[in-house]
Amino acid sequence: MNGAAAILKALEMQGVDTIFGHPGGTIMPTYDALYDSPIRHILVRHEQAGVHAATAYARASGRVGVCMATSGPGALNLVTGLQDALMDSTPVVALTGNVPQHLIGTDAFQEADVVGITQPVTKHNFQVRNVNDIPRIIAEAFYIASTGRPGPVLIDFPKDVQQAEFTGSFDVEIDLPGYKPTYKGHPRQIERALEALQKAEKPVLMVGGGALNAAPEIVALAEKTGIPVIPTLMGLGVFPGTHPQCLGMPGMHGSVAANRAIHHADTILAIGLRFDDRVTGKVSRFAPHAHTIIHVDIDPAEIGKLVKTTIPVVGDAKWVAAELVKGAQKLHLSKWWAQLEDWKTKHPFAWKPKPHLQSQEVIQAFWEATQGKAVVTSGVGQHQMFTAQFYKFDAPRSWINSGGLGTMGVGLPFAIGAALARPGELVIDFDGDGSFQMTLQELATLKKHNLNVKIVILNNGFLGMVRQWQDLFHAKRYSEVYLADSNPDFAKLAEAYGIRGITLTDKAKLHETVKEVLAHPGPVLLEARVYHEEGVFPMIPSGGAAEDMIIENPRETVAGD
Amino acid sequence: MRHLVSVLVQDNPGVLQRVAGLIARRGFNIESLAVGRTHQPGLSRISLVVSGDDAVLEQVEKQLNRLIEVIKVTDHSEPHVERELALVKVSIAGMEERLEVKDIAEAFRARIVDVAKKSIIFELTGDSTKVNNFVEAMRPYGLLEVMRTGAVGMSRGEQVLKVREKKAV
Numbered sequence: 018m019n020g021a022a023a024i025l026k027a028l029e030m031q032g033v034d035t036i037f038g039h040p041g042g043t044i045m046p047t048y049d050a051l052y053d054s055p056i057r058h059i060l061v062r063h064e065q066a067g068v069h070a071a072t073a074y075a076r077a078s079g080r081v082g083v084c085m086a087t088s089g090p091g092a093l094n095l096v097t098g099l100q101d102a103l104m105d106s107t108p109v110v111a112l113t114g115n116v117p118q119h120l121i122g123t124d125a126f127q128e129a130d131v132v133g134i135t136q137p138v139t140k141h142n143f144q145v146r147n148v149n150d151i152p153r154i155i156a157e158a159f160y161i162a163s164t165g166r167p168g169p170v171l172i173d174f175p176k177d178v179q180q181a182e183f184t185g186s187f188d189v190e191i192d193l194p195g196y197k198p199t200y201k202g203h204p205r206q207i208e209r210a211l212e213a214l215q216k217a218e219k220p221v222l223m224v225g226g227g228a229l230n231a232a233p234e235i236v237a238l239a240e241k242t243g244i245p246v247i248p249t250l251m252g253l254g255v256f257p258g259t260h261p262q263c264l265g266m267p268g269m270h271g272s273v274a275a276n277r278a279i280h281h282a283d284t285i286l287a288i289g290l291r292f293d294d295r296v297t298g299k300v301s302r303f304a305p306h307a308h309t310i311i312h313v314d315i316d317p318a319e320i321g322k323l324v325k326t327t328i329p330v331v332g333d334a335k336w337v338a339a340e341l342v343k344g345a346q347k348l349h350l351s352k353w354w355a356q357l358e359d360w361k362t363k364h365p366f367a368w369k370p371k372p373h374l375q376s377q378e379v380i381q382a383f384w385e386a387t388q389g390k391a392v393v394t395s396g397v398g399q400h401q402m403f404t405a406q407f408y409k410f411d412a413p414r415s416w417i418n419s420g421g422l423g424t425m426g427v428g429l430p431f432a433i434g435a436a437l438a439r440p441g442e443l444v445i446d447f448d449g450d451g452s453f454q455m456t457l458q459e460l461a462t463l464k465k466h467n468l469n470v471k472i473v474i475l476n477n478g479f480l481g482m483v484r485q486w487q488d489l490f491h492a493k494r495y496s497e498v499y500l501a502d503s504n505p506d507f508a509k510l511a512e513a514y515g516i517r518g519i520t521l522t523d524k525a526k527l528h529e530t531v532k533e534v535l536a537h538p539g540p541v542l543l544e545a546r547v548y549h550e551e552g553v554f555p556m557i558p559s560g561g562a563a564e565d566m567i568i569e570n571p572r573e574t575v576a577g578d
Numbered sequence: 579m580r581h582l583v584s585v586l587v588q589d590n591p592g593v594l595q596r597v598a599g600l601i602a603r604r605g606f607n608i609e610s611l612a613v614g615r616t617h618q619p620g621l622s623r624i625s626l627v628v629s630g631d632d633a634v635l636e637q638v639e640k641q642l643n644r645l646i647e648v649i650k651v652t653d654h655s656e657p658h659v660e661r662e663l664a665l666v667k668v669s670i671a672g673m674e675e676r677l678e679v680k681d682i683a684e685a686f687r688a689r690i691v692d693v694a695k696k697s698i699i700f701e702l703t704g705d706s707t708k709v710n711n712f713v714e715a716m717r718p719y720g721l722l723e724v725m726r727t728g729a730v731g732m733s734r735g736e737q738v739l740k741v742r743e744k745k746a747v
Contacts, residue, residue, distance in 0.1 A: 136596055137603055141646040144591075161646060194741050195588060195649040318640035321633070 020148040021050035023183040024112070024174065027155040028056060030187060033083050035059060035074060035437055036112075037067040041087025042127055044114030046179035059437065059466065062458040064091050066430035068098025068169075069456070072107045073417045073427075073434030077392055079230070081163050082434065085112045089127030092173075093134065097424060099169045100138040104421025105226060105251060108167035110158050111139075117177040118146065132173050140168030148178050149185030157191050165198030166227070166316040198315060202332030202340060209328050210286065210311045211344040217284035217309070219353045220244050223267065226251030226420065227289020227314060227334050232413040234338035235288065236260075242348045245357055247275045249290050250405055251420040258409030259389065264357065265366065268296040270402040270553050273364035273568060278357055279304050280563035286341075288313040289334040292323045293421065300324060302562035313337045364555070366406040369573055373548035374524045376400055376475040380407040382531045383445060383473065391415070391443045394431035396452025397423045399481035402553045404447045426455025429472065433459060436468035443469055443535070450476040450504055460514040463540045471534050472542040474507050477549045485552045488572065501549070511542035522546045580609070581628045581635050582654045582731045586739045588647040589615065589622035596645050597624060606630065606638050609706075610662075610728025621649070623739070625730040627706070650739050660731040664709045665691070666700045669720035679719055686712045697722055705729070 018026070024047055028036070037059045040048045051058055061067040064086040071082030082102075086092050092113040102109045116125040132144045141161050143154050151174075158170040214220060222244045224235050232255050239246045239262050246256045247264050256263055265272030267279055279285065285307050290296070291314070297303040300323050304310070311328040312320050320329040330337055368377040380403055383391070389409050394417045395401040401418055410416045417435055419427045432446035453474050463470055478501025487495050508518030517537050521530045521544065534543045552570045557563065587593050594613055601608055609627035616623050628638050635653055642651045654660070666688075670676050676698070683690065683700050686708065692699035702712050706729050713724055732739075 132592065133595065136592070136599055193646060196646045316644070318637065318644055322637060322640075 018183045019046065019050070019179065020151055020174070020181050020183055021046040021179040023148065023151045023185075024155065024179065025050050025054040025056060026187065027152045028083065029054070030152075031155065031159045032080070036083045036085050037061055037070040037074070037434065038085030039064050039067060039087070039091060041091045041114065043088040043116055043176045044085060044091070044112075044174075044179075046176065047085070047112070047114065047174070059433070059462065061430070062461050063456065064094035065098050065426075066433070066456050066459045066462070068095045068109065068111060069101065069424075069427050069430035070434030070437070071109050071111075072098060072102045072105075073394065073431035074438040075108050076417050077414055077435040078438035079414065081108045081110055081159055083110050083112070086114070087127065088113060088115045088131065089129045092131040093129055095171070096135060096138055097422075099135055099171065101419050101422040101424045101427065102169040103138055103140065105419065106167050107169065108162040109169040110162050111169060111171040113171060113173050114179070115144070115173050115175045118175045119177070121175065131171070135171045138169070139171050142171040142173070144173040144175070145178050146175070148181035148183050151178075151183065152185065152187045153189040153191070156189050157193060160191050161193070161196065165196070199317075199331050200315070200333040200336050202313065202330040202337040206328060206330045207337060207340045207344070210330060211341065213284055213309045213311060213328060214242065214244075214286060214348065215346060217348065218350075219282050219306075220284040220286065220348065220350070221247055221264075221278050221282045223247045223249065223279070223285060223287040223290055224252040224255045225249040225288070225290025228252060228255045228338070229289075229413050231255070231288070231335040231338045234335055234342055237342045238338055238345055241342060241345045243350055244286070244348060245278055245354070247278065249293075249296055250418070252290060253405060253416045254410035254413045257411040259411055264361065266405055268293075269298070269557050269559070270406065270555065272366060273555055273566065274357055274360040276555070276557065276563040276566055277360050280306070281356075282307050284309040284311070286311045286313075288338060291319045297324065298557050298562045298565070299560050302564075364568060369570075371548050372524070374522060374527065374545060376403045376477070376545075376547045376551055377407050378524075378527060379473065379475060379545045379547065380404055380447060382527050384408045386528075386531045386535055387443060387445070391445045392417070392435045392439055394418060394428050394435060394444065394446045396428035396448045396455075397425045398449045398452060399477070399485065399551065399553050400447050400449040400452070400475040403475070408447075425452040428452055429456050429459045429463070432470045432472070433462055433466075433468060436470050437466070443471070446470060446472045448472060448474050449481065450474055450478065450500055450507070451480045453507075457510070460511060460516060460542075464514050464516050467539045469538070470540050472511075472540070473534070474542065474544045475547050476504065476507065476544050477547050477551060478504060479549055481551070482553070488552065490558070507542060507544035517541045519543045520546065579629065579631060581630070582658070582660055582729055583626045583628055583635075583638065584652050584654065584731060584739055585624040585626065585642055585648055586616070586650040586741070587622050587624060588649065589620060590647055593622070593647045594624075596647065597642065600641055600645060601626075601638070604637070604641055606634065610726070612728040612730045621741075625728065627729050649741050652733070652739055654731050654733060656737065657734045658731050659734060660705045660729050661703055662706050662709050662727055662729045664702045664712070664724065664726045666702060666713060666716055666724050667722040668698050668700065668716045669722050670696055670698055675719055679716065682715050686715070688712060
């Protein structure tokens, strides 16, 4: 057995069934071994799509996603996706080929310092220099990727290591003396957290992507205490969006109720989130009335990084939440809820109807038609925020988007990864005309595997979010955001790949078109030509606070507009 | 505020790059970084001098701890020994100056390690303040080269930086 065969055997032993990749010179020995392996390989058309698909595979399934690329350009195309997975704490293992060891450092063909370049964008990375280290390093990589705060790990295999005769053992022990994540929260800290909750008059429970595995415990905690729940963009689905105690997401395009609740809260219990600037706005003005912030996170470095924490609890969200459920009691919050209900009723996510087709109604129509049961992905921009606002996620791992890095173009590769992770389930990619064009070559991958992915391009002919900022903050100087004059006919584009393409322009035909899209087996691309100057609201301008929230589009306050 | 931080690491290839890269990327200010092997095979020890308030120091420690190859991080706020080695090449114009710089060197307990016609190299060990003072004392005579190792340190007494026993999770 050579190193390449050992790589695949070790991957099999980790339970890997799918690899997203693209071959090339230095990874060819491993592709040769793949020919005889039971592991399924999904050939993407660009390596970046491979790492994004692996990310979505991980997020949709809860298992480690795996991608593979060749040296130099292949490996460098992974960089964006690795940072994306790092920022959204997703377990991914990336395998890269490299030039043979005797050529490393000589500027050989397709050589790049991949280990050096990917250090800041991975949780950890390795270069295998001895063929017999393959099983141990692969075991360590999967362990690091999937435990503690999950993240991407890259393993670089020089070509000669893949070709060398393997004489080692697969019975390996992980040896990581510097890596011991803490799972159990400190009992005294949990006690203090419970005491603080008991005293709270205006508490909120915020949950993020770190609580993905703790959904049942979060629901139990919320229902036992009666506390209002605010899932962040990454936490949507951790707590059901249709639950009466759900206030919606917080932050820049969050709900009025969520942002006001945080602003007026006296106690914040935050589980598995990192107080991103898109959530807090200006940190010094964040939650000014909260005398107690309880922060539960498995990564100690997140605690106190941005927001001053009163009660830190380092531990696994599921474990800590379960302990909190045990000790929690019913809170008396009728006054607080009266206020919250008022905000919820007065300011739900809403839009002003126009004669044109609108993004929000398209998303809402799909939500209604699918009863909220689809796995949903998106690109980055206005359509992503509209999806977060109008598709109510009731289950964890049903919403896969790029929260931390904000990577345009993830929608389609995310949808492919999710569809392969969850066979038999419906996947919808709500995409933008800008985002979609960054990775549209993956229509080929979609067609090849005939996946049940419905791409819904909300085409407003603009880079809408940038246009919105230009509208509000740059005196409507629309610099380089206009796409409509050179966008393709998206339905025809899909048809060119052998995928059913549908165009919708007429508002009146929305519901029948949604039905048509969902009824068609296999992939469909729906181009919805939507109102081109829509804005996402509410909005807290960058660097602002909850009090600066713009609830409705200021350009549309004129009656009859 | 100035903090001396010791970091015990696995001496895998690239570990220094990981530590240095992390510090640069997170925008921490460091005065110096010194690294060397320990008595235990496979383990190296890094001394960092970091400036910043307590919150910055806490982040430095926590972020360093996130690195897989970092085994232990400690801030030497407790009684500790701190030393830095410096080589200082001073230009010598004449006999009178030669005697003067030798007098100063003696006061600092600096050793002469090289003597040439127009220069002397001194070797000096001490904490960073002492090295600073020595360098300033020699400046008027003409500094030709200064090479400092950066501070290294360890806690006094029984307290040691070591590999933790495996903790049950």
